[in-house]
Amino acid sequence: MSIFVRMTQTLGRQRLLSHRFYCIAASGSKEHIEGLVKKDPIVVFMKGVPEKPMCGFSNAVVQILRMHGVDKYASYNVLEDEDLRQGIKDFSNWPTIPQVYMNSEFVGGCDILIQMHQEGELIEELKKLGIRSVLLDADNNKE
Amino acid sequence: MAQYPSVEYLQEKLREGLSAEYVKILDISDSGCIGGKYKALIVAKKFEGKTLVQRHRLVNSCLEEELKGPIHAFSMKTFTPEQWEDRQISS
Numbered sequence: 481m482s483i484f485v486r487m488t489q490t491l492g493r494q495r496l497l498s499h500r501f502y503c504i505a506a507s508g509s510k511e512h513i514e515g516l517v518k519k520d521p522i523v524v525f526m527k528g529v530p531e532k533p534m535c536g537f538s539n540a541v542v543q544i545l546r547m548h549g550v551d552k553y554a555s556y557n558v559l560e561d562e563d564l565r566q567g568i569k570d571f572s573n574w575p576t577i578p579q580v581y582m583n584s585e586f587v588g589g590c591d592i593l594i595q596m597h598q599e600g601e602l603i604e605e606l607k608k609l610g611i612r613s614v615l616l617d618a619d620n621n622k623e
Numbered sequence: 624m625a626q627y628p629s630v631e632y633l634q635e636k637l638r639e640g641l642s643a644e645y646v647k648i649l650d651i652s653d654s655g656c657i658g659g660k661y662k663a664l665i666v667a668k669k670f671e672g673k674t675l676v677q678r679h680r681l682v683n684s685c686l687e688e689e690l691k692g693p694i695h696a697f698s699m700k701t702f703t704p705e706q707w708e709d710r711q712i713s714s
Binding site: 575587596 | 675676683690696697
C-alpha cells in the first residue's frame with residue numbers, strides 16, 4: 481500500500497490512472513487466472529459469494545459442495561470484476577458462470593456438477609483431492 | 624420475447640449441428656431475467672466416449688452465437704442413445 485501511495489505522489493494523476501487500468505486488465509489475463517486455479521485445490525468462479533450467491537446457478541454449486549461438507553474453497557465473485565468475468569470465460573473456453581476447478585483442472589459448470597453429484601462421481605473427484613464427502617458418512621448411518 | 628431464439632429454432636440447430644437423435648428444449652424465461660432462459664435434453668450418438676465437459680463443449684460451440692448474445696441461461700442434460708434407453712427402462 482505504501483508503495484502505491486508513494487507512486488501516486490510522485491507520478492501524478494495521469495500515471496495513477498494508467499496504473500489502475502493495468503491492474504484491472506491483469507485480473508482477466510491468462511497468467512493471473514492460471515495462478516488462481518493453481519493456488520487452491522477447489523476454485524469456484526461465481527456470481528456473488530458463497531454466503532450470498534447472486535444467481536441460482538452459482539447458488540446450486542455452493543449448495544452441492546455444502547452437501548458434501550465442502551466449505552473450504554476459493555471463490556471469486558465475477559460480478560465485482562468485469563475483466564475476470566470475461567477472462568475466465570476465455571480461459572476455460574466456457575460461455576457461462578459458475579465455473580468449478582479442482583486440482584487446477586476445469587470440472588464444469590452448474591449442470592455438470594449437478595450430474596456428477598447425482599451419479600456419485602463428485603464423491604470420487606473429492607477423494608482425489610483428499611476430501612472425504614460427508615455424504616459417505618450419511619450413507620453409512622443409514623445402513 | 625420475440626427477440627430471443629425460439630425453441631423450434633434452437634432444437635433444429637442442435638439436431639442438425641450435432642446430428643442428434645433427440646432434442647427437447649423448454650423455454651423457462653421469466654420476467655426477472657434479461658435474456659432467454661432454456662432447459663435442454665439432448666440425446667446424440669456423437670456423445671459416445673465423451674466426458675460431460677466435452678459433451679457440453681460440443682453443444683456450446685453449436686450455439687456459440689446465441690450463447691454470446693440473446694441466451695442468458697442454457698442448462699442441459701446430455702445422453703448417448705444407449706444411456707437414454709437405460710434411463711427409460713430404469714425409471
